[in-house]
Amino acid sequence: xxxxxxxxxxxxxxxxxxxxxxxxxxxxxxxxxxxxxxxxxxxxxxxxxxxxxxxxxxxxxxxxxxxxxxxxxxxxxxxxxxxxxxxxxxxxxxxxxxxxxxxxxxxxxxxxxxxxxxxxxxxxxxxxxxxxxxxxxxxxxxxxxxxxxxxxxxxxxxxxxxxxxxxxxxxxxxxxxxxxxxxxxxxxxxxxxxxxxxxxxxxxxxxxxxxxxxxxxxxxxxxxxxxxxxxxxxxxxxxxxxxxxxxxxxxxxxxxxxxxxxxxxxxxxxxxxxxxxxxxxxxxxxxxxxxxxxxxxxxxxxxxxxxxxxxxxxxxxxxxxxxxxxxxxxxxxxxxxxxxxxxxxxxxxxxxxxxxxxxxxxxxxxxxxxxxxxxxxxxxxxxxxxxxxxxxxxxxxxxxxxxxxxxxxxxxxxxxxxxxxxxxxxxxxxxxxxxxxxxxxxxxxxxxxxxxxxxxxxxxxxxxxxxxxxxxxxxxxxxxxxxxxxxxxxxxxxxxxxxxxx
Numbered sequence: 264x265x266x267x268x269x270x271x272x273x274x275x276x277x278x279x280x281x282x283x284x285x286x287x288x289x290x291x292x293x294x295x296x297x298x299x300x301x302x303x304x305x306x307x308x309x310x311x312x313x314x315x316x317x318x319x320x321x322x323x324x325x326x327x328x329x330x331x332x333x334x335x336x337x338x339x340x341x342x343x344x345x346x347x348x349x350x351x352x353x354x355x356x357x358x359x360x361x362x363x364x365x366x367x368x369x370x371x372x373x374x375x376x377x378x379x380x381x382x383x384x385x386x387x388x389x390x391x392x393x394x395x396x397x398x399x400x401x402x403x404x405x406x407x408x409x410x411x412x413x414x415x416x417x418x419x420x421x422x423x424x425x426x427x428x429x430x431x432x433x434x435x436x437x438x439x440x441x442x443x444x445x446x447x448x449x450x451x452x453x454x455x456x457x458x459x460x461x462x463x464x465x466x467x468x469x470x471x472x473x474x475x476x477x478x479x480x481x482x483x484x485x486x487x488x489x490x491x492x493x494x495x496x497x498x499x500x501x502x503x504x505x506x507x508x509x510x511x512x513x514x515x516x517x518x519x520x521x522x523x524x525x526x527x528x529x530x531x532x533x534x535x536x537x538x539x540x541x542x543x544x545x546x547x548x549x550x551x552x553x554x555x556x557x558x559x560x561x562x563x564x565x566x567x568x569x570x571x572x573x574x575x576x577x578x579x580x581x582x583x584x585x586x587x588x589x590x591x592x593x594x595x596x597x598x599x600x601x602x603x604x605x606x607x608x609x610x611x612x613x614x615x616x617x618x619x620x621x622x623x624x625x626x627x628x629x630x631x632x633x634x635x636x637x638x639x640x641x642x643x644x645x646x647x648x649x650x651x652x653x654x655x656x657x658x659x660x661x662x663x664x665x666x667x668x669x670x671x672x673x674x675x676x677x678x679x680x681x682x683x684x685x686x687x688x689x690x691x692x693x694x695x696x697x698x699x700x701x702x703x704x705x706x707x708x709x710x711x712x713x714x715x716x717x718x719x720x721x722x723x724x725x726x727x728x729x730x731x732x733x734x735x736x737x738x739x740x741x742x743x744x745x746x747x748x749x750x751x752x753x754x755x756x757x758x759x760x761x762x763x764x765x
Contacts, residue, residue: 290431294438295554315536316394320401322539346427359488376409391527400459414470421477445469549626563641578638579699585634590712591751593627598719625679647693655686
């Protein structure tokens with residue numbers, strides 16, 4: 264089942280056309296960003312209704328779930344990649360065996376984490392700072408975090424199958440149905456004063472609907488193609504891929520969650536509340552374009568199954584397009600996001616604007632390398648990405664502890680910049696042979712992005728100091744971001760207009 268074997272059957276298309284791929288990317292963005300989007304939209308209201316202490320406990324529960332989402336032995340990570348390979352070979356039986364094995368592992372994992380719930384709760388509370396007033400409710404949240412995480416893993420596995428089959432509309436429907444239930448549950452919990460237990464109930468409803476919707480949308484595959492697990496030889500290959508993918512997944516989540524974990528261990532409640540509010544928001548905003556790479560991953564995985572020799576050129580093309588998008592986006596994130604985050608999160612938490620600015624600098628460095636990470640995954644070489652994440656984690660923990668003790672939450676955020684830089688260097692050096700060289704951004708594009716960042720930052724600062732009213736200021740900052748995006752899009756529109764005239 265190695266990716267360098269060429270299928271004997273008919274060769275399917277290597278991927279969607281550019282216009283279809285953009286639509287697919289938007290659908291994936293909706294599906295992947297909806298869970299975190301609901302959490303971020305709820306953040307100021309949870310802060311206002313429950314206070315920083317209860318909010319910190321809720322945010323830590325979400326962080327615990329995200330960390331446990333990586334403890335799946337890498338099985339969810341293989342779903343999209345190997346279903347894409349099976350699709351490239353027109354081998355539905357292989358896809359059925361992969362799904363059967365994944366669901367068996369997740370079923371066993373669900374039993375383990377449910378039984379281990381009390382120990383997970385005690386372990387979390389032993390290392391993080393939780394206000395005494397909400398400690399009992401926090402213990403309840405952490406006790407059920409593992410069960411919630413594995414239910415979400417089952418839903419994510421089914422969603423990954425849909426993505427591998429290019430069923431992106433169904434993928435978005437599954438996510439939006441569950442997130443709609445989550446949003447309603449949060450509103451009810453806050454309106455009725457049920458507090459953290461009410462938010463826990465909303466999370467269970469979200470996970471349950473996500474699993475049920477996934478089962479319904481994948482019913483034909485589950486009923487007709489899932490017959491038995493993979494063979495021993497197939498399992499060995501899947502395991503070799505999955506354990507490396509597992510390590511990559513731990514590093515992937517470490518990029519997004521280590522700030523909150525380290526803040527919970529090293530900093531006081533006020534700083535923890537600020538980091539817990541700013542870090543997920545900054546990560547979500549800065550890394551949001553990453554979801555657009557899911558259709559690209561599907562296309563590259565199909566190509567790896569059909570024609571591995573063409574993968575370096577396809578990877579280089581994907582990376583060039585990615586960098587054209589990332590440069591102006593990063594400029595807008597650095598120029599507008601810190602001021603918008605401060606207005607959105609409100610006065611209940613301190614130091615949000617400078618904290619967000621430093622966090623964003625690290626996240627946009629990560630964003631720049633995400634296309635290369637997708638290429639190495641599609642090539643069946645996740646170990647390269649794993650090494651970069653290992654470097655990130657070591658640098659982040661060591662530098663984070665030292666800088667947090669010296670500079671508080673701002674020092675902790677600065678450690679992310681160092682870690683992201685080191686990880687990017689390792690990723691690029693390790694994957695040189697997998698991508699055709701050349702095609703990086705020119706000096707003009709870099710200078711243009713720098714000018715856009717400085718210009719939007721200056722305008723955003725002026726808006727924050729001149730405009731009165733939190734929501735009015737936020738609306739004006741949105742306008743600044745939209746205007747900056749329009750300016751960034753002008754060169755692309757002109758080049759397309761010129762090419763269409765030729």
